Amino acid sequence: MRKAVFSDTALLFQWANQPIVRFQAFAQQPITWFDHTYWCHRRFVGKNGIWVGVLNNREVGQVRFDEDLQAACWLIDIHLDDSYKGKGLGLQLLNQAMQQQAALRPCYYFCALAKVSNTASCRLFEKAGFSMVGLVCLQGQWCWQYERF
Numbered sequence: 001m002r003k004a005v006f007s008d009t010a011l012l013f014q015w016a017n018q019p020i021v022r023f024q025a026f027a028q029q030p031i032t033w034f035d036h037t038y039w040c041h042r043r044f045v046g047k048n049g050i051w052v053g054v055l056n057n058r059e060v061g062q063v064r065f066d067e068d069l070q071a072a073c074w075l076i077d078i079h080l081d082d083s084y085k086g087k088g089l090g091l092q093l094l095n096q097a098m099q100q101q102a103a104l105r106p107c108y109y110f111c112a113l114a115k116v117s118n119t120a121s122c123r124l125f126e127k128a129g130f131s132m133v134g135l136v137c138l139q140g141q142w143c144w145q146y147e148r149f
């Protein structure tokens with residue numbers, strides 16, 4: 001596991017545009033290279049909160065933590081490279097990344113939103129010890145809200 005760096009821009013772009021990742025996202029349209037590089041440029045200044053999982057020198061996926069200052073929590077986004085799904089790596093990656101991220105702000109809790117239809121994601125958060133705390137509608141899409149303190 002390592003922190004994402006500028007040279008990961010293309011890799012993060014490729015992952016973010018995998019059809020399943022766009023399908024499970026709230027904004028489903030493909031991300032343009034222009035928007036992505038602009039986003040990376042802002043994100044990589046300072047503490048970016050993006051972790052890249054590495055297995056046998058291969059990057060397998062990413063976990064991103066967006067800070068919610070008001071709620072004092074980290075909102076999680078996770079996705080794996082298509083070729084590494086279904087091997088239990090999501091749980092390992094999530095646990096390791098949360099451990100690293102928690103050290104930055106020990107008083108923060110973790111929060112995640114998963115579409116009700118996204119069984120793999122719901123199972124992942126349940127296995128990682130998250131509690132389902134509510135059902136919310138975001139951009140017309142129902143999702144479970146998960147929290148872990």
Ligand SMILES: CC(C)(COP(=O)(O)OP(=O)(O)OC[C@H]1O[C@@H](n2cnc3c(N)ncnc32)[C@H](O)[C@@H]1OP(=O)(O)O)[C@@H](O)C(=O)NCCC(=O)NCCS
Nearest residue numbers: 021024078079080085086087088089090091119120121123
């Ligand atoms: C979410 C994600 C990171 C999980 O990756 P993963 O760890 O490889 O997930 P798995 O395929 O092992 O599935 C996790 C669990 O869900 C179960 N599962 C997956 N798809 C399922 C389905 N259609 N029906 C029932 N169970 C399902 C698996 O059996 C597994 O449970 P188990 O460990 O108890 O057997 C990965 O699917 C991903 O990158 N998805 C696209 C992006 C995404 O949806 N991100 C989440 C946004 S909040």
